[in-house]
Amino acid sequence: KKKYKNYQISYLKPWIDSKGTSLGFSFFNREDEYTDYNEDGNEVAEYNKKSRGFNISFGRQTGEYTRDYLTLESRKDSYKWDSDDSSGYRYDTDAISNTTGSGNDWNNTNPSTGGSWNFASNNYVKNNFGRINSITWQKVYDSRDNIYEPTRGRRISYTAQWAGHGLGGDFDFYKFTAEARMYKKLGAKNVLAFRARGGFIQGDAPYSQLFTLGGADSLRGYEDDQFRGKYMYNATLEFRFPIVKKVSGVLFTDIGDAWDAPNVTWYNSKKTFNYGVGAGVRITTPIGPVKLDYGVGKHKNKFHFSFGTQF
Template identity: 40%
Template sequence: MMLAASWTVQAAPEESTDPAAAATVATPATPAPSAKPEDLIGKKVAFIEVAGTVNIKPETILAVTRLKPGDEWTPDKVRQDLRLIYEMGTFADVTADFAAIPEGVKVIYNVKENPVLKGIVLQGNNKLPKDKLMKLMTVKTGEVLNSKTVAANLRAIEESYKAEGYILAKTGDVNFSPDGILTVRINEGIVEDIVVKGNTKSKAHVITREMRTKIGQPFNAKDARVSMQKLYNLAYFEDVNLKLLPGKQPGGTVLEVSVVEQKTGTFSIGGGYSASDGLIGIINVGDKNFRGTGDDVNIHWEFGGKASTAGNYSVSFRRPWLDRKQTSFGFTFYNMINQYTDFDSGGNEVSTYDRRYRGFDFTFGRPVNDKLSHYITLKNRWDDYKGWISGKNYETDEPYKSENYIQNNFGLTRSVIISRVLDTRDSNTNPSEGVRYSLSAEVAGLGGDFSFNKYTAEGRRYWKVGKSQVIAVRGMYGYGTGHIPEMQKYMAGGIDTLRGYRDDQFKGNRLFATTMEYRFPVAKRVMASLFTDVGNAWDSDSFEFLKDLKFGYGLGIRIVTPFGPLRLDYGFSNQGGRTHFSFGGQF
């Protein structure tokens, strides 16, 4: 008669360690009668057996156990072995029997093997392809299912989803059928609804249409970040926050979008007086989120003054979404007369005159994706010479009169412009990272007075340095052929190209311009910059590039106001210093 006991494996396995040498399986002698479990403590282990194996050799199991024949028997050592065997992952149940025998203690590990894996079925994987996920399932068909390997495989699947931005994806629903089929149900974390809060003016659909995250699709953190940036780039909101709320279905979520709106409308009124024009009034009204629809509307009107300049106006409209493919449409109508001055390369006045420009343009655009867009513009513009003020008179002075300067440079320009823009900037108003590359081709003719082609390339790049400092670089190159009138030539000089020189001081059918700026904050909504500009515009193909380049440098201030951003720069050049002021953002 022997006294025996049985233990079952604990639910929480301890950390496994390297196995010792395998024990020898032997047949024990007849057990001694009458022994209590407490009497086994301190006795030597005589024999260790494994029972219940079908496909796994006992030696494989004994290779991972710590308790060996000749060791002192203790309950802790047996419990440790139970955990080590269970952690092999190939058993559904592990127990231990032990008994006192004349030779010492006999230990029997009873195991119940998992079924043999015959197939794997993945369900619910709509965003990641089956082939990619199956490569992560390293459990092998035809072998005993290893639950430890399966658990590692499921974690690998979840990590693969997270790497793609699907942070809510889970693989908790796993079933292993008696016929050996492992079924893994993947819950990708579906967005059940999108709730918009804080939008007192903007329509809800104006916000949700900008978001890559859609109802009925799995939540993606990368898409959410892009969506936030797109909402900021609208310039309708001071703040945008996204919050995930529990959904009604298991694993589902509700995306809450909270916005803080800012003023998008502008209204300004001004005036002036001059001896030549008299009293002039100016009204400008606009809204880049008209009635909360996302439409951009602007009206500029000048009244009073002499009859020739009274009634100057421009009207612009842009609708960013015409259809679900985000086709955009915009137009501008304008009729303006202003005083314009031509300069020579030294910055001296050549001629000052009144110029009227009037016409319209229509632009259609459509994105290829969030970063790449195409645009096509039809331009119809008349430039008229309205009268001499000072300097050379293009109508009466030579050689302009005999060369038909007016007829060759003023008239109707009708053209089509096709452009392609790649934009990865983190903000289109105040970028700190990313690039913006654009290519455009303008073909003029189409019944107009001038026939020419212009090809322009521009690149911008931004680097964030330190906490809030930015290095910004821009380069432009333009190449034109044909009869390009004076008003359609490339121009360099002024706040957008060469600071320290007069506005549009250099003109030609070729353009090269590059700018580097170091930008840093000095106060809330105020940025300062140190800049250097290099470039020129010219007509001659024999242009001596390095010799004729112009250089400017200086410092500037950018102020964000309720009426929009203001720029104030002071540039130095070989022609002295010059102040430049404008409304609008920087490149």
């Protein structure tokens, strides 16, 4: 199995002046194996995705519960192909100049029926991979009693990203996102948690900047990042309850969709209503929280295993 040399170096200073301004920066270089799925959850591509760049972020307290953030970032995303895979699921961006075709036209055969996609499309790579320079502003209202395991309060955020349009880079777009999280304690230890998100993009955003839904953190019962596009909505309702020490349970329902991905030519970007229901457990371990969920979607059932805190 191929080994990847990934690193991320981050630093944060919470207070740099008397007004509570924070300063943080991060340098990253990541390369991972990645799988793409079409709108039906069928695998259409396997490849190595590489991202490298840096960001600088400033934050300032603007009220008892509110804080504003301003982030400047420059990153470059690229495909990296390292396998001679005759199935057609992988493609080499270096070989694009040696192929012939008509722009964004792809082979009409489908991998699920024994065919293969022609991933060596010049316009596809040009329209989706390259350098992104952006400025992002975010306002956050947070009155939760605990940021890791909240039992009451709410967190509301608004985010606006300006990419290109005078900042350089290969892409020009605007991206807007809003999110609300609310928590209510039921009884002594049970918690009802709700999250709603929505967003849209103006301009030609590349593949890596599109909204994605599907998987453990957004829409359970579906493949990771199964849905993608310039428009997105998502909502989750969870009932959380303790089982034994360091183990808790959850009953959940998810809804959402992401659609309109004009530069992803192998993806049939149709607007649909997707839902998932299921149950899971949360286990606190020495290396961090572990989440295991079983989701029932419209067409299939799926286990989701992940690390990290709950929303």
